[in-house]
Amino acid sequence: MHSIIPTHLKTEYLVNPLGIDSPRPRLSWMTETKARGFLQSAYRILVSADKRQLLDESGFVWDSGKVNSDQSVFVNYDGTPLLSNERYYWKVRVWDAGGNPSEWSDIGEWSMGLLSRSDWKANWIGEVFAPVEGSREAGFFRKSFAIGRPVRSATIHATAFGAIEISLNGSRVGEDYFAPEWTDYHTRVHYRTYDVTALLREGSNAVGSILGEGWYSGHIAWYGKNLYGEALRFMLQLNIRYEDGTEETIVSDASWKESKGPILCSDFLMGERYDARLEHGGWNEAGFDDSAWRSPHAFGDFKGWIHAQISPPIRVMEEKEPIAKQTLASGAQLVDLGQNMVGWVRIRLTGERGSTVTLRYAEVLNPDGSIYTDNLRTAKQTDTYILKGEGEERYEPKFTFHGFRYVEIAASADVNVIEITGRVIHNAMKPTGGLVTSDAGVNRLFGNILWTQRANFISVPTDCPQRDERMGWTGDAQIFSRTATYNMDAAGFFAKYMTDIADAQRKTGAFTDTAPFLKGFSDWSTFVASAGWADAGVIIPWTMYVVYEDRKLIEDHYDAMAAWMAYLVKMNPGLLRTDTQYYGDWLSLNANTPMDAFATAYFAYCAKLMADMSEAVGRTEQAASYGALFERIRARYNEAFVAEDGRIAGETQTGYAMALFMDLLPEETRRQAAAHLVADIERRGWHITTGIHGIKYLLPVLCEAGYEDAAYRLLLQDTYPSWLYSVRNGATTIWERWDGWTEEKGFQNPGMNSFNHYALGAVGEWMYRYMGGIDRHPDTPGFKHIQIRPIMNERLSFVDCRYECSYGTIRSRWSIEDDIADMQVTIPPNTIADIYIPYADGEPVYESGQPIPGGATDGTGASVIDLGIIGNRRVFQAGSGEYRFRTRFKSSKSPNGGSANDGTNRAQR
Ligand code: BGC
Numbered sequence: 001m002h003s004i005i006p007t008h009l010k011t012e013y014l015v016n017p018l019g020i021d022s023p024r025p026r027l028s029w030m031t032e033t034k035a036r037g038f039l040q041s042a043y044r045i046l047v048s049a050d051k052r053q054l055l056d057e058s059g060f061v062w063d064s065g066k067v068n069s070d071q072s073v074f075v076n077y078d079g080t081p082l083l084s085n086e087r088y089y090w091k092v093r094v095w096d097a098g099g100n101p102s103e104w105s106d107i108g109e110w111s112m113g114l115l116s117r118s119d120w121k122a123n124w125i126g127e128v129f130a131p132v133e134g135s136r137e138a139g140f141f142r143k144s145f146a147i148g149r150p151v152r153s154a155t156i157h158a159t160a161f162g163a164i165e166i167s168l169n170g171s172r173v174g175e176d177y178f179a180p181e182w183t184d185y186h187t188r189v190h191y192r193t194y195d196v197t198a199l200l201r202e203g204s205n206a207v208g209s210i211l212g213e214g215w216y217s218g219h220i221a222w223y224g225k226n227l228y229g230e231a232l233r234f235m236l237q238l239n240i241r242y243e244d245g246t247e248e249t250i251v252s253d254a255s256w257k258e259s260k261g262p263i264l265c266s267d268f269l270m271g272e273r274y275d276a277r278l279e280h281g282g283w284n285e286a287g288f289d290d291s292a293w294r295s296p297h298a299f300g301d302f303k304g305w306i307h308a309q310i311s312p313p314i315r316v317m318e319e320k321e322p323i324a325k326q327t328l329a330s331g332a333q334l335v336d337l338g339q340n341m342v343g344w345v346r347i348r349l350t351g352e353r354g355s356t357v358t359l360r361y362a363e364v365l366n367p368d369g370s371i372y373t374d375n376l377r378t379a380k381q382t383d384t385y386i387l388k389g390e391g392e393e394r395y396e397p398k399f400t401f402h403g404f405r406y407v408e409i410a411a412s413a414d415v416n417v418i419e420i421t422g423r424v425i426h427n428a429m430k431p432t433g434g435l436v437t438s439d440a441g442v443n444r445l446f447g448n449i450l451w452t453q454r455a456n457f458i459s460v461p462t463d464c465p466q467r468d469e470r471m472g473w474t475g476d477a478q479i480f481s482r483t484a485t486y487n488m489d490a491a492g493f494f495a496k497y498m499t500d501i502a503d504a505q506r507k508t509g510a511f512t513d514t515a516p517f518l519k520g521f522s523d524w525s526t527f528v529a530s531a532g533w534a535d536a537g538v539i540i541p542w543t544m545y546v547v548y549e550d551r552k553l554i555e556d557h558y559d560a561m562a563a564w565m566a567y568l569v570k571m572n573p574g575l576l577r578t579d580t581q582y583y584g585d586w587l588s589l590n591a592n593t594p595m596d597a598f599a600t601a602y603f604a605y606c607a608k609l610m611a612d613m614s615e616a617v618g619r620t621e622q623a624a625s626y627g628a629l630f631e632r633i634r635a636r637y638n639e640a641f642v643a644e645d646g647r648i649a650g651e652t653q654t655g656y657a658m659a660l661f662m663d664l665l666p667e668e669t670r671r672q673a674a675a676h677l678v679a680d681i682e683r684r685g686w687h688i689t690t691g692i693h694g695i696k697y698l699l700p701v702l703c704e705a706g707y708e709d710a711a712y713r714l715l716l717q718d719t720y721p722s723w724l725y726s727v728r729n730g731a732t733t734i735w736e737r738w739d740g741w742t743e744e745k746g747f748q749n750p751g752m753n754s755f756n757h758y759a760l761g762a763v764g765e766w767m768y769r770y771m772g773g774i775d776r777h778p779d780t781p782g783f784k785h786i787q788i789r790p791i792m793n794e795r796l797s798f799v800d801c802r803y804e805c806s807y808g809t810i811r812s813r814w815s816i817e818d819d820i821a822d823m824q825v826t827i828p829p830n831t832i833a834d835i836y837i838p839y840a841d842g843e844p845v846y847e848s849g850q851p852i853p854g855g856a857t858d859g860t861g862a863s864v865i866d867l868g869i870i871g872n873r874r875v876f877q878a879g880s881g882e883y884r885f886r887t888r889f890k891s892s893k894s895p896n897g898g899s900a901n902d903g904t905n906r907a908q909r
Pocket of ligand 1: 583
């Protein structure tokens, strides 16, 4: 018997989260076992408010009992009502198909936040403010208090209009940056919860907080400052529970003290200016003399939502050491961190009191070796530190971040910078994907996609992290969302972003092109939604459903999505979508997809996804009506844009790719359209012309149509324009545009030329789903039923891909050597997989050295089932475990290498 144990316990979207507001949190786990073919037949969950009682099973708030079910993802808590500010512990055990129980899991936990407004005893306090044009000083706030008896537990709940850093007795509370992150502050603000039990002591204590501008009043994009207001303020509550069972609450109120300090200004776009001479030593410790500090301003209540943050916080996730340093002609130092990244640098230095160090950050260099900053537009990305001159000093900014690979350091002559370290930040999502191939350029491209996600998943999915923009563009986000979910566990991040999208939705039902939404239109009734952007309001919940089985996200936003569909129908009664803003297939190269064809395709796609989502949440009537709407739009699309020979209006790669991906064409026309698509690619010397939309759809539809080799040719192309062109020219992140820099012309379009834009990296999805072949079965949400269907091609000798889905790690490694295809596959427990193996007529397939069929078993009775031949693949079904298949490989280098198509358009899935 192999041991079985549930692991990786998650509550809602996070591991052991603190401060959640969901009244019935959803619990998930994975199961670890070496047994082949493990399927869960039952589970039992125990939840207790007392860890000891959970361990000895003496007291629970919920005992699910033994539930006969294979569900291990998003099981709803169903016990007694959960209480505000209370901590809960849980464990789970499962049974296998034979009725054998597992061991109990380790203990997971979560704590509830403040569930009702009356649980907030704290007051909003903040700066005594005056309208400010430029950046302003960060406020330092403090409060002393006494603890007279032993503490059992202590929790801080805090929220802010601005960005807050909290400390207790001189120690930083938590590791978060920019808390509580960006929301539509008119509508809602988040709070965060921290366990501070270990930081309190009997006797005198002090709590402190520093309040920066953040997104609330700092610069955002080109809109300037104070977009939400000027009144920076926070609300903080320390809930103390003593060993004797009594409770006490220390809250922010007018009894706190406030002062300015060393942070003279700190702004996301502009950078930070820090004068160490103005530090207040020991300001956040007990015993500090704050008699010269003043009383803060007290503010009235906030009428909007105060909700717990459901996404992982922003943290420093890794550090980078310089790979090169040199002195520039100007005398400044240039430091190369070797990687375009987002965050800031920490410096260690010595120098005289009052001496200055200025750090300017940039992504790329001019031909003369100086930093190129034209593409930052008005963002200054500059940090300045003024030394206090007391031996070795350390500095890193608190309330700003930069997009950069290079740092230019200009300092007074007496300053010695001893050490400089890059600090990489992003929302702390768990990495879940990996890919290594025989091609170094492809590996770098894959790494660049990952780095670009790290750089731009900062509270919202931003377009870019460096210039005066950094907004949550919905089009870019939806295009990249599937790739993002392979790279990292992005379920909570996108669930939070959907709230931003819903908060931004106009009264007309229109979704916006950015979220949170900033534009100051006075008359919303004239707002026109942008095709391909606004549709994110439907595409993102659908993506979260198919990847994570998140039905609740669909329910939560169903009305918003239905209002969006009603808006589309109302504005486009003839079902050709002409009512749209103009972006279209943004940044395509000499290939304009007509706007109405582009927009109508997205209209149809949304209707289709709404039909599928309605079905998923049991709304069968709506499913039928959206299904019928899809058919009607599809018919109109064909009448208006598709010629009899399969040519599609505009004849662009994007036009064809969208029509094929979104299932807009009748079967016969599909083949013709695919042929036109490949002809265009060939005519352009095997180059891509799509912008940020077509890029997601292009390689998947080529593979579905049987043009597998064409997909590989595009991937491996390294002349302009192509992905590997940027890689060959030193890119370490994905460029915004194909032509941002060329050998011939150098940098172009400085007004819109980011070197860290993930949209064109949406090919990552294809890399996982087609090259690695790790996909879900089209009929089942999530990865409960997996498909391993790699598109093998001799242009690569091996591909090794892995993805940690909600059930565990899936691995697909293939190689081709001496005409033998070798596939190593790992399927996680509690799933089954259909495994597609290249099939050459009559050739046997071996699994772990045994020919199949014929009963490849591992002695436990778990076998590999032959599902027969589909297209040019032989398909086997297997349960969890590790498998190794070998067979003869038939070349797929012919123009149409044949396909594994069984009539399902998997691209869209
Ligand atoms: C952004 C894009 C975005 C676009 C809208 C740009 O400024 O950087 O990524 O989608 O505007 O067309």
